Amino acid sequence: MSSLKNVLHFQTGLAVLANIFLLFFYTFINLGHKPKLADMISCQLAFIHIVLVLTGADIWLTDIFESLNIENDFKCKTTFYLNRVMRGLSICITCLLSVFQAVTISPCSSFLAKFKYKLKKYMICAFLFIWSFNLSLISNHIFYAGAIINVSVTNQMKVTKFCSLFPMNYIIRALILTLTISRDVFLVGVMLTTSAYMVIILFRHQKQCKHLHSFSHLRASPEKRATQTILLLVVSFVVMYWVDFIISSTAVLLWMYDPVTLSVQKFVMNVYPTITPLVQISSDNRIINMLKILRSKCHHIF
Template identity: 75%
Template sequence: MSSLENILHFQAGLGVLANMFLLLLYIFIILGHRPKPMDLISCQLTFIHIMMILAGGNIWLADIFESLNIENDIKCKTTFYISRVMRGLSICNTCLLSVFQAITISPSISLLAKFKHKLKKYMINALFYIWVFNLSVSSDSILSVGSFTNVSETKQIKVTKTCSLFPVNYFIRGLSFTLSSSRDVFLVGVMLNTSTYMIIILRRHQRRFRYLHSITHLRASPEKKATQTILLLVVFFVVMYWVDFIISSTSVLLWVYDPIVLTIQKFVANVYPTITPLVQISSDKRIINVLKN
């Protein structure tokens, strides 16, 4: 168990450092180097992943709260609420990144082309509504989480040393599970559809201009590189999401939680926010140029 916790701490440390480094680079690019429309989403996604790792793993955020003179019940509710909000924002922003990249590379004759000129306006509005939606939907976690007392008396699920999930009505638990899973399934479906659309566009583009441009030029296209990066992130997110979904939903619905299973779930949940900045840093030419300079 201690070795698993050490791996979890190492993963969290790597994820936080990589995301903080990427966040600083995005801020530098946005302030002074002609940012792309999707940079705002990527910058926000990086910040979300920092908070997601800190709160979702209940590693350092709980330790920070220990130094504050606040009731433990408030600490538990705050940590889990932030974790739920950031998880929802992560899937929403990943989906938004996929949709807007599909709009960006869509040909001028397509139905999506009319949205290109107002992409920035739609993006700002979408980001605002996404935050409002997730802050509202995740509010139920405030009632279902609290300070750990006695498992034998109240049938709580102890998820940290000091926090636990309270048993709730089966109808409420099922309703909450249905709403959150429906949202996630819908967004994953949108990501898979936009990913398929982008793959079709890239294949058509490559066939159409095969004789007009060299293969080297096609591989070096910034739009193609950005699209391939987003496709990689979407596929990786979907795979890790379903693994995390199976583990967490089984535990909550059966109301059974094992410390080892909980540690594995935290590790799986942190894989995507840890890998994402490494993929973005290695694939974005602007970031590579900034590092070289």
């Protein structure tokens, strides 16, 4: 159990540092310029993942709240609510990024091409809708989450180190699960559809350009790298999100959580926020070029 906690702490630290780096990079590179829509989405996703990982790290938040002398019930409701909201935002913004990429690379003759010049206006509206929808959908958690008191008497279910869920009506519990599952199934379906669409477009484009390039050049083409990046992010998200969802849904339905299950769920939940910035950093030429420049300067200095 102690080794699993050490892995969780390392994973949390890596995810926070990588997302902070990405957040500052996209903010800095767009200062004084008209921000690119892809950078706006990635910047927002990095911020969401920072909050998601931090609200899931009990030991860090416990120390912070204790130093601020904040009541247990308030910190429980706040962290639990924020964590659930960020989980919903993560899938929504990832889906939005997938749709944006599909529209961006669409050929002029396609149906999606007409949305290319309206993306800016639609994107702001999409951000507002996604945030307001998730903030309101998860608002019920404020009433059913609270500080741990006497579990044997109140039949509370421990979900974090200092937080538990109060018993709720079976109909309400089923309704919440139904709404959440419907949202997730729809968004995952959109992600898989747009990803398949992008792979087909890039494959066709690669075949058309094949006679203009050597095989070695094709292997390292931007289209090939973009396809691999999209597939890696979508596949990792779908797998990890549904594993996490199955664990949490089963626990809520059976009204039973144990420390090992909590630790495994946290590890699974943090895999995507950890992978995403690392994949984006390794695939963004601007970041790669900046790191190469910094490396060469360091060599000159030392």
